[in-house]
Amino acid sequence: MINPTLRLPADLQQRRGSANSEHKTHMTDSGHILAFMAHPDDIEILCAGTLIHLRNKGYAIHMATMTAGDGGSMDLSGEEIARLRLKEAQASADLVQATYHCADEKDFVISYQPATIKRVVEIMRICQPFLVITHPPSDYMLDHELTSQLVRNACFCAGAPNMKTEALPAAPRLVGIPYLYYAAPIENKDIWGSPVRPGIAFDTTEVMNLKEAMLTCHASQREWLMQHHGIDEFVDSMRRWSAELGKAAGVAYAEGFRQHRGHAYPRDDKLTEILADKQVEILPA
């Protein structure tokens, strides 16, 4: 991959230049990007538009979920609905030529424990991403929050030789810590019900039809969400949440992100550098 920094408009380079010089990262652009979220359909709702943009720029996309969505039915057994939802997730990934991986955890009981930690690290090593997208640390349900922690940890330790996953054969370790981005919380609201307005956002209007096609691969979920969440149509809710961020940015639809910039993680905003032509500014709520 060419260095996307070179494609930045001059004003953007100037705006980010001083912050970047202090925090140079050694993580090089592998051309592989991983979205790792809790359940099948989360990626499609929260960041598929951005993944489509990245795919269109030549990046290889990897999609992973912690569970196969075994809790997502009022009628089928966990095993039956999981089998169905794995096929739906793969069909969605196929639409953007992405690979799909499942960490085989169960809905509602995703836990921060050694076996799970190792599975997440192994998937990350298989995908070899230089940039990772997951849920924000605080979100409406704990499966999302635990996934956020597990993915954050995997970014940190997937490069450590002594972090053994016990997979046979084990995938090679990462070289460096990937760029880590958190998607918006569900409904663009925090757990107190207050609106969240991400500092990084991209116009997804032109790719909404494909994003919707990916989401509708999860056909089993329409009825489940209607019964459990009281939402009549989950495609409509995805459009509504994207439109809410879009309105705040002066476009029809947008997706928002926040970058993890804690100690040792890359701090230059690589995602915005790559998608500079899609970048929009979101006004505070």
Ligand SMILES: [Zn+2]
């Ligand atoms: Zn979810």
